[in-house]
Amino acid sequence: MNTKRSEVSAAVVRRLPRYYRCLVHLEQQGVVKTSSKELARIMDLTASQIRQDLNCFGGFGQQGYGYSVAALKSEIADILSLTSPRKMIQLGAGNLGKAIAGSVDFSSSGFELLAIFDTNEWIVGSEIKDFPVLSLDVLKDFCHEHHPVAASLCVPIEGAKVLLPLLVELGIRSFLNFSHYDIDYDNVAVENVYIADSVMTLSYKTAALEEEESL
């Protein structure tokens, strides 16, 4: 890789998972070779932008030919670090926790989900899609034994506030944060997910559409 990951602009990083998805899709369809022009058409970007983005990390194409779908997919998987999955735990097995553990394929997105922790004794001992639901009481022992480094936070904001110092103390360095709690630690990676923001954005877009149509 030419550049340090931390030096790449957020705009480029946000497009990487889209490139990856697109390449997985092409590969599934049996497409062997592609080009910046074709990717641009599929993803509704410019060919120039795609070449610029990819060349932040290296020259993955062949002049006059284009890109090998399999090779480019593999390169982007490496860049996204999907090839060295990190051990993850989830906090919260309520509605949201069930949905996330049940519908997100962590193993194809760079993580290995080990277990889900909750305080509700009715569900402790059960499983969500093969992942054991454990009591919060055993969190500490579990972490000392298995050394997870990432956490999916599917708890309410108050729960997150309480859990965070403990999780950091136990060695968790990456947070997929659904809790709306503002995580502010040094040397910690955080990805905040605000689904309500997407709903409000849809509301705005809908109003924009109506505004256009009423003219």
Add this chain to the structure above:
Amino acid sequence: MNTKRSEVSAAVVRRLPRYYRCLVHLEQQGVVKTSSKELARIMDLTASQIRQDLNCFGGFGQQGYGYSVAALKSEIADILSLTSPRKMIQLGAGNLGKAIAGSVDFSSSGFELLAIFDTNEWIVGSEIKDFPVLSLDVLKDFCHEHHPVAASLCVPIEGAKVLLPLLVELGIRSFLNFSHYDIDYDNVAVENVYIADSVMTLSYKTAALEEEESL
């Protein structure tokens, strides 16, 4: 409003829900008055950018004083069109559908969820947080009677592909799309939610952090 919503850049639109959240938070804490400087500090933006963003829509402040929290919150609610909620249905009552209907407060985000549709006869007739789960068989009649204009798509990609022409035919114009299906219709508002992209982005950020620490 000075400007048509459709003329405002995506960068600004993406920040509007954050402004709104921040103002709701301040109001809950009993804060009456704020300033671009204070908002900038809380949200980690520049005061300049906040004033630029807000002035896309109008002059909501008072020179020498700042902004009234309640008034600004109300203005942004109007801009996001949260004040005229649109009737919404949800497709899918599986894990994801349960989580979304169960944990997202649509009514404070511009929509009124009427009902959830599914094909699974085991759950048809039940309720998810007071929302009735109905059979897909009654979708057409329901839409003719209640005229929903928006849909939350919590179904797999194949389901979305089949449902979309029908939903558009029934008058649905806005889609909150969790399905990964690429919705491509004219005069339709779409907000795609790709949680897996956030997971991959966290994987990248984690790798970036490790890269920094190993130097």
Add this chain to the structure above:
DNA sequence: TAGATTGTTAATCGATTAACAATC
């Protein structure tokens, strides 16, 4: 070789930041 498409440099465009007059 001729054609195609990359990698990369240069030009353009848009978004962010800075500055400041207006004014509460």
Add this chain to the structure above:
DNA sequence: TAGATTGTTAATCGATTAACAATC
């Protein structure tokens, strides 16, 4: 009035697009 902070214009910065030489 003096101080503060907006709204807005100008300057800067960064991201996107265009162009083209390199080369497969």
